[in-house]
Amino acid sequence: MVAYVIRRLFLMIIVLFGASLVAFLLIYTSGDPSALLLSPTASRAEIEAFRHHMGLDKPMWVQYGRFAFSIIQGRFPLSLTYNENPIQLVFERFPATVTLMLAAVGLSLIISFPLGLFLALRRRSWYSSFLMSIAILGYSVPIYWEAIMLVLIFSIIMGWFPPSGTGSIRHFVLPVVALATQLTAFLVRMIWASAVEVLTTDYVQTARAKGLTERVVLLKHVLRNSMIPVVTILGLEVAGLMGGAVMTEVIFAWPGVARLTVQAIFHRDYPLVQSCIMFLAFVFAMANLVVDLSYGFLDPRIRYN
């Protein structure tokens, strides 16, 4: 187990190295930032002095080396729009994104597990296949359109929830529903497929033959064994969920990391873009590590080596 975690942490370093390369190359290929950052009336000498100060006159590999070294030291260049440490900005906004994502995942799980299991038990009924088709509709809906329609119906027409911003539990409802819809639809299908497979296994039939109650069979045998593929999908969906969070945060003016990243990209705030990219890669790598380690708890047959 310890060796496995060490190996995974080593792989994580490789991923973070790659992410730093991507972050650096994106900015490097976008051209000389001095034209953007300095006043249009800046003299040639001023431009040269700025380029020298920022290290932009050095070869590419030197620039990358300096960038990577500063990351290792935890020193990111100041954000150009906020004039603050970009990592601090990311950390300030991270709780908002995490809360939004966790609430969406929680809502998805609360709906999808009972529904998926119920539909798997009634898999030959007409409503099971009908709801499975509805689930395809659920994950085909573009999140930004759904968010706008939610605002139209529940904010503008009904007036139940505020259309954007934060501050109360009512601000929370529409962004969470918008973010949770696709994941819920996807998870219902996954849990259904997984439970249908488990329900036909010998050990479930044996459990029933032993005279165990249906509740025990479902909770101890079907549910637990259906969870492994679902946990895998959840791990892989972190990036997808973050993609959904981008649109949700933009539409609902939610003060999270995803919106910060989009704003940084639009303002060409390079240090902030780089920090956000590095941070998101780190979160994703950590989420995948947690998912991989959780297998062992869900299925004792899985051994780490």
Next chain:
Amino acid sequence: MASLIQGSGITEVLEVKGRIVFNDQRLCWQRRRRTFFRTKDLVLGSILILIVLLFAALAPVIAPSPTKQDLAARLGPPLWCGAQSHGHLLGTDPLGRDLFSRILWGSHVSLLVGFIAVVIAGGIGVPIGIIAGLYGGWLDTVLMRIADIQLAFPDILLALAIISVTGPSLLNIILSIVICTWVRYARVARGSTLVVRETAYVEAARALGASSFRILARHVLPNIATPIIILGTLQVGRAIITESALSFLGLGIPPPTPSWGSMLAEGREYLMIAWWIAMFPGIAILVAVLGVNLIGNGLRLVLDPKLKV
């Protein structure tokens, strides 16, 4: 494959769960044909996509000028909403342009980006995945690490960052989607190739002295086609959504070319007084993506032998 009984399509006699089963090739095809029409997802998805393609093809005939402005008819509601509609089926936008015409023309961009990005990403990812799966070694290691790195970013953020560097244009949007998605094909192709590589028929072909190219073309490619076709179909939907999301955020096709995403973004600003501007482009995206997803799901049911229809 030769039939066991002359004149019949029977090629194999198997024992399945204690019963004798004849594997009849002719019956197999009949069954597949029947399965296609019994797979509701596939039929419904095909109908939706055919409707979208038909409207896209008919756009120059039934909606010749999507950019024609009529300021007197600006923000006109749909036809069924009363006399203020100015005779426009789905209403008009803030510049008095006909929404229906713009949605029809907007389909060109979405479909073009969706299909071309998938073909190019598949064209790059699949060969790399097959080679990595077949030969392993450093290429395999490098590929898997690139996949790990790339999958650590949400598609939309990476695409946004690329477009912000390269500038918004049709070509750059396709390019950004290709960069974001090629690795998925490579991973699927690699995984499937690893399975096929170990099968008896590939080993037999190798023992008979078949060249690498022959093994690849005759044995590997046909046997890994199913997951790739399914992935490709589903990815068309994702590409359409990514394109419209980029347009929604203002980094899509520059105006005045109509695009579903930019129409939606425009509609968001007029949501209080003109809901139809945001509503109908979204429905168009939903229909196209739903159609593609239904086809992908249906194909999975038909082509994957482990799943029963």
